[in-house]
Amino acid sequence: MDANKKISQWMNENRSELIELIKTLVREPSVQKNEATIQQLVEEYLLHMDYDVDKWEIGGEDLLSHDAFISPRNSFIGSPNVVGVNKGSDNGKSIVLNGHVDVVPEGDIKDWEADPFSGAYMDGKVYGRGSTDMKGGNAAMLFALKSIYSLQLPTKGDIIFHSVIDEESGGAGTLAAILRGYTADASIIPEPTNMKIFPKQQGSMWFRIYVKGKSAHGGTSYEGTNAIEKCQKVINSLKQLERIRNKRVKDPLFSSLPIPLPINIGVIEGGEWPSSVPDLVKLEGRVGVSPDETIEEVKAEVSQWLKGLAEDDDWFEKHPVQVEWFGARWFPGSIDVEHPLMKMLTNNFTNILGYEPTIAASPWGTDGGLLTTIGQTPSVVFGPGVTNMAHFSNEYVEVDKVLACSKIIACTVYEWVNEDRKK
Amino acid sequence: MDANKKISQWMNENRSELIELIKTLVREPSVQKNEATIQQLVEEYLLHMDYDVDKWEIGGEDLLSHDAFISPRNSFIGSPNVVGVNKGSDNGKSIVLNGHVDVVPEGDIKDWEADPFSGAYMDGKVYGRGSTDMKGGNAAMLFALKSIYSLQLPTKGDIIFHSVIDEESGGAGTLAAILRGYTADASIIPEPTNMKIFPKQQGSMWFRIYVKGKSAHGGTSYEGTNAIEKCQKVINSLKQLERIRNKRVKDPLFSSLPIPLPINIGVIEGGEWPSSVPDLVKLEGRVGVSPDETIEEVKAEVSQWLKGLAEDDDWFEKHPVQVEWFGARWFPGSIDVEHPLMKMLTNNFTNILGYEPTIAASPWGTDGGLLTTIGQTPSVVFGPGVTNMAHFSNEYVEVDKVLACSKIIACTVYEWVNEDRKK
Numbered sequence: 001m002d003a004n005k006k007i008s009q010w011m012n013e014n015r016s017e018l019i020e021l022i023k024t025l026v027r028e029p030s031v032q033k034n035e036a037t038i039q040q041l042v043e044e045y046l047l048h049m050d051y052d053v054d055k056w057e058i059g060g061e062d063l064l065s066h067d068a069f070i071s072p073r074n075s076f077i078g079s080p081n082v083v084g085v086n087k088g089s090d091n092g093k094s095i096v097l098n099g100h101v102d103v104v105p106e107g108d109i110k111d112w113e114a115d116p117f118s119g120a121y122m123d124g125k126v127y128g129r130g131s132t133d134m135k136g137g138n139a140a141m142l143f144a145l146k147s148i149y150s151l152q153l154p155t156k157g158d159i160i161f162h163s164v165i166d167e168e169s170g171g172a173g174t175l176a177a178i179l180r181g182y183t184a185d186a187s188i189i190p191e192p193t194n195m196k197i198f199p200k201q202q203g204s205m206w207f208r209i210y211v212k213g214k215s216a217h218g219g220t221s222y223e224g225t226n227a228i229e230k231c232q233k234v235i236n237s238l239k240q241l242e243r244i245r246n247k248r249v250k251d252p253l254f255s256s257l258p259i260p261l262p263i264n265i266g267v268i269e270g271g272e273w274p275s276s277v278p279d280l281v282k283l284e285g286r287v288g289v290s291p292d293e294t295i296e297e298v299k300a301e302v303s304q305w306l307k308g309l310a311e312d313d314d315w316f317e318k319h320p321v322q323v324e325w326f327g328a329r330w331f332p333g334s335i336d337v338e339h340p341l342m343k344m345l346t347n348n349f350t351n352i353l354g355y356e357p358t359i360a361a362s363p364w365g366t367d368g369g370l371l372t373t374i375g376q377t378p379s380v381v382f383g384p385g386v387t388n389m390a391h392f393s394n395e396y397v398e399v400d401k402v403l404a405c406s407k408i409i410a411c412t413v414y415e416w417v418n419e420d421r422k423k
Numbered sequence: 424m425d426a427n428k429k430i431s432q433w434m435n436e437n438r439s440e441l442i443e444l445i446k447t448l449v450r451e452p453s454v455q456k457n458e459a460t461i462q463q464l465v466e467e468y469l470l471h472m473d474y475d476v477d478k479w480e481i482g483g484e485d486l487l488s489h490d491a492f493i494s495p496r497n498s499f500i501g502s503p504n505v506v507g508v509n510k511g512s513d514n515g516k517s518i519v520l521n522g523h524v525d526v527v528p529e530g531d532i533k534d535w536e537a538d539p540f541s542g543a544y545m546d547g548k549v550y551g552r553g554s555t556d557m558k559g560g561n562a563a564m565l566f567a568l569k570s571i572y573s574l575q576l577p578t579k580g581d582i583i584f585h586s587v588i589d590e591e592s593g594g595a596g597t598l599a600a601i602l603r604g605y606t607a608d609a610s611i612i613p614e615p616t617n618m619k620i621f622p623k624q625q626g627s628m629w630f631r632i633y634v635k636g637k638s639a640h641g642g643t644s645y646e647g648t649n650a651i652e653k654c655q656k657v658i659n660s661l662k663q664l665e666r667i668r669n670k671r672v673k674d675p676l677f678s679s680l681p682i683p684l685p686i687n688i689g690v691i692e693g694g695e696w697p698s699s700v701p702d703l704v705k706l707e708g709r710v711g712v713s714p715d716e717t718i719e720e721v722k723a724e725v726s727q728w729l730k731g732l733a734e735d736d737d738w739f740e741k742h743p744v745q746v747e748w749f750g751a752r753w754f755p756g757s758i759d760v761e762h763p764l765m766k767m768l769t770n771n772f773t774n775i776l777g778y779e780p781t782i783a784a785s786p787w788g789t790d791g792g793l794l795t796t797i798g799q800t801p802s803v804v805f806g807p808g809v810t811n812m813a814h815f816s817n818e819y820v821e822v823d824k825v826l827a828c829s830k831i832i833a834c835t836v837y838e839w840v841n842e843d844r845k846k
Contacts, residue, residue, distance in 0.1 A: 202642060204641070204642060206697040206698070207697075208697075217786075217787060217810065217811065217813065217814060218627070218685060218687030218689055218708070218709040219625060219685060219687075219709075219711060219785075219786035219787035219788075219810075220680075220685070220786045220787075220810060221685040221687045222681040222682050222685070223811060226687070226688060228658065228688045228691050229658065229662075229688065231691075232655050232658060232659075235651065235652065235655060236655075239652075258645045259644065259645050262641060262642060262643070262644040262645070264641030264642075264644045264697070264698065264699075264700060265649060265652070265694075265701075266641060266694045266695075266696055266697040266698060266699050266700070266701055267693070267694035267695065267696070267701065268654075268691055268692065268693050268694060268701075268704065269691065269692050270690070270691050271688075271689045271690035271707070272689075272690065273689055273690070274629040274630075274631075274687070274689040274690055274707040274708050274709045274750065274751075275629070275687065275689060275709040275751070276687075276689050276814070277687060277689070278688075278689055278690065278691075281691065284694070285641070285697050286641040286642075286697045286698040288642060328697075328698070362642075363640075363642035363643045364640060364641075364642030364643075365642075387640060387642075387643060388639065388640065388643065388646060390640065391640065391699065392638070
C-alpha cells in the first residue's frame, strides 16, 4: 500500500480523534492576549510527535522596529509563539505549515445561538468562534503531521510548524517566526478558502480619512459647511477609485471575484449634536492590495487620488482631507501557479476528492504575504473553512472538509519533503 | 420729563451696574444640573425689588406626563425654577418676561482664549459661555425692571418674571412655570436675535434614523450591503425634502433666510471595523418646524417621505429605515405682526435707537413656542445677543446692545402694563 493510501486509511480510522482536536482548539477562547493556554496545547501535541519545540514571547528590537511590524500591542508578555521542527533525515525540501491561534472577539453574545466557545459538535460541524478561521485548518495540519508520525513515514526535509499569534492584527507572530529563522522552501497556510487553492493573496491595509466642515447652528445650517455632506463626495470618490483600480486587474486568477480589490468603508463617525452642523467626520476603511503592487504604491495612489477632490469642489482646496494609514496591514502574497508545490497540492486534491480544485486569488490577506515577502518562503493558502463564516456569529467548520484538507496536506507534505533539495 | 426719558436717563447713569449684573450672571457656570446658585442670585435681585418670589424644584405628574414635556432628566432636584411677580395696582395688561439660566456646556476648553466662565469685560463686551445665550438678555430684563422699580413708575398690570431652567433641552422649566399658572396677556423673550424682532419662531425637533446594511468581510465587500453607502441615499433624500419643504414657505418674515426650515444632519455613526462591511448607521439631526405647521404634521411628513426611498432602491423595501423622534423639541411660536405688543416694541425701538427694527422670523425655536401653544401667551423674541455666537467658544455680548435692549423692554413693559385689560 502506498503512503497516500495509508494516510487516508489512518485518517478515516482516527476521524473521532480529529473531531476531538478541533473541539479542543475551539474551546480555547484565544482572543488577543489570551493565547497562552492554546499554545500550551499545541506545544504538547508537537512534543508528543517528538518535534523540537521553540516557545517564546515575541518582541525585541529586531521585531518591534521592523518595517513590516504592525500591531496594536507593544508587549506580548503571556502571548507566546510556538514553533515545532521535525528535522529531515536528509537533504529534502523543507516546508512551513503556518496557522494562527488568535481569533477575533466573539462580538455581541446575543447573536450567538450557543456559547461562542462551546466547540459543540453537531451534524458534522464543530461550532464556535475561530472554528473556520482558522482552528479547523490548524487541526487539519496537526492531524496531517500526526498521520505521518504515526505511520512512521520517512521525511527527508524539515517540517516546520508555525503556531503563531496576532495574525488578526497584522501578523506580528509570523513576522517574529520568520525573524527567528523559521523559513523554508515553501509554505502552506490553511486559512478558510472553502477548499479552493489560492496561489495569490490580496494584501490589504487600513486607512483613516478626516473630512472637515465648518460648524454652525442647525437652524442656520447654511452658515456652516456640513462635514457629513462633504463626506459623501469623499465616499463617491473612493468608489470611483475602486472602479479604476479594478479595471486594471487582468490576472485570470482574480476573474471569479466581482471586485478583486475592494475599497471598503467600514466605519464612519462625525458630529456631536443633532442641532449643530458637524465640522469633522472620520472615515475608516480597508483597501485591497494586488500581488502585483506594493503597499507603498497603493498608499501613494490613494493620497494622490484624494487630492483630486479639489478639482470638483473648492472646499477641498482649502480643507484637504487628511489621510492616515493605521492599524492592521497585510502584505500581498504570490506563488507561481506552476510552482512544484502547487502541482503536488493540485494532484493530491484531485486524487483524494475525485475532482479538480478551484485555483483562484484570495480576496483577503494572510500571513502568506509576510512569508513570501519577508521570509522568501513562497506560500499557498488552502483550507477547510469558509470565508463568509469568518468573524461572524455561529461560526462553524465542517469536519468532512477538515478531514479532506488534512489528507491533502499530509500527502503533499510527505511528497514535498521527500524531494531532493538540489536537483 | 416722560417715563421713557426717565428710564433712558436712569439707565445711562447706572450703566456700570448693568455691566456688573451681566458679569455676575456669566460667572455662574449654570450648565444643566448646576443652576441653583444663579437662581439664588436672581431670587435675591427680585426680592430687592419687592417682587413676590416663587422658587420651586419642578416635577410632578402634571409636568412629567404632559404631552409637551421633554427632557433628558426625570429629576430636577437642585435645579429650581424662580418666578417673581409684581402685582399690578389695577386692571392693566399682564406681561411675562422669560429667560432661561441654563447654558450649553463650554465644549473643548482649548478653543477658548480665556476661562469660559470668566465674565471678563473688555472693549465693551462681556465674555463667557451664556453671555449671548442668554444672560445678556436676562440682565436686560432685570435691569429694565430695576429701572421701573427705582423710578417708582406706576404699573397697573402684573409683571411676571420667569427665570427658568432646561431651555437648552426642550423647555421643561418654562412648561413648569406655565402649568403653575404663570401666564399673561403677552410675553417677551430676549433670546439672541441681534436686536431683530421675531414675532414668529421656527420650531424644531430631533430625529434619529437607523439605516440598515448587510455585513460581509471587506475583502468580499460585494457579498454585503454597505450601510454607509446606503446612508448617502438617505441623506440625499432628506436634502430633497428640505428643498420641497422650503419651497412651500411663503411668509415674507422668512424671506431673509436662505433656508427658512433647515433639515440638519448633525451626527453620523456606523460600523465597527475597517475591514467589515457595516450593517448599521445611525443618523441624528434636527428638522425645522414652521409656525404654520404642527410638530405632528412634520413627523408624519418626514416618515412618509422616507418610505419613498423604496421607490428608487429595492433595498429599502425590505429594509426600511427606522425613524425615531428623541431628545429635544421646540414648539414653533407666532404672534400677530399687528399685535399691540409688537407695535409698542417697534415704536420704542425706533424712538430709542433712531431707526426701524428688522422684523423677521427666527431660524430656531425658543420657549416662546410653549408659551404661545400651551400657555396661550403670545410671545415676541427680541434680545441683544448674536445667534451665531451662541453655543460657540469665546462667546460674548455687547454691553451697548444689552443697554439698548433693556431700555426698549423697560419702556414697552411700562406702556403695556398701564393699558387697561378690557377696552
